[in-house]
Amino acid sequence: MKRIYFDNAATTSLDPLVLEAMMPYLTEHFGNPSSIYSYGRESKIAIEAARKTVAKILNAHPAEIFFTSGGTESSNTAIQASVRDLGCKHIITSAIEHHAVTHTVEHFHHLDLVKVSYVNILSNGHVDVKHLEELLSLSKEKTLVSLMHANNEIGNMLDLHLVGNLCKKYNAIFHSDTVQTLGHFPLDLRNTPVHFITGAAHKFHGPKGVGLLYINENIKIKPFIFGGGQERNMRAGTENLYGIVGFAKALQLATENNEKDKTHILEIKKYMQESLEKSGFGVGFNGDVFGSSLYTVLSVSFPKTEKSELILFNLDINNICASGGSACSSGADAGSHVIRAINNNPNQVTVRFSFSKHNTREEVDIVIEKLLEILN
Secondary structure, rough: OEEEOOOOOOOOOOOOHHHHHHHHHOOOOOOOOOOOHHHHHHHHHHHHHHHHHHHEEEHOOOEEEEEEHHHHHHHHHHHHHHHHHHOOOOOOOOOOOOHHHHHHHHHHHOOOOOEEEOEEEEOOOOOOOHHHHHHHOOOOEEEEEOOOEOOOOOOOEOOOOHHHHHHHHHHEEEEEEOOOOOOOOOOHHHEEEEEEOEHHHHHHHHOOOOOEEEEOOOOOOOOOEEEOOOOHHOOOOOOOOOOOOHHHHHHHHHHOOOOHHHHHHHHHHHHHHHHHHHOOOEEEEOOOOOOOOOOOOEEEEOOOOOOHHHHHHHHHOOEEOOEOOOOOOOOOOOOHHHHHOOOOOOOOEEEEEEEEOOOOOHHHHHHHHHHHHHOO
């Protein structure tokens, strides 16, 4: 049986056109971008062309775009720089952030470098914006607000402009983890009040191991990685040349095809939700499913039984890929901190299905059929 892949929030397949754009830089154009001869200059030109492409798509200045190894490094850099270079002594975040944010914030808190406040999460999974303003208004120190644009487990989306303007009002630094939305949702950074955003190419059919950090030109920070002058002295180390070329190509394709892909994926998500409801499993859905939510993610709670506790294992045996939450803590099934924060019901088992442009209604039908076999 052909594998059915419903875990696109974890990673997506590499688009053949992206691989085609990368191939010359894996073969003949192998020069080090820091070398002064023509081989090196060709590589340097490719990186700067990629930077301009990304900047144009995001309506940012090329000098604000920095390439990294992925979303985790980008978020670490933004948070560390806010504390070390921008004088932030107070961080406001939420309990449902990606671990790249929560663990970094906890690290600085344990070092006694920052005070941490957690904004309340409403029962539908959204951030309580009134509570956020209250926390900002009471803050006596320079504050960093770190809140994700779309949650990787339940798909709930944050209003970047609303939160960004609140940060502006209280002179706070605003970092948003946009890993799940970059390439899936149009961003206009020149007209969005945000200081840092992050991205990862593998979430929109690009290569793994390459990410983006946007640093607003109005703030100045020091490097996170030292040792060379790469990325305009901001990130030392020989650049991931073919990864950067792949990042730009993937973002370009995702942007060009956004409306068509979004319509198709949303239809698959709706079909899956309706099929699950009709199936009689007694499921519930986590988050603001068809409200302010990412069209790629559907978080489903099944009633806990002996059979449903092994649901992911049995789906895997049937060549169906889904996850219990985030795939970024591979091998450690400690349950989902996101689900605990919004719906701490021990009598439910949560499965995240996440979709891409390659998924079909026929695949949904097969998954429902297999679930009927597994659960009945």
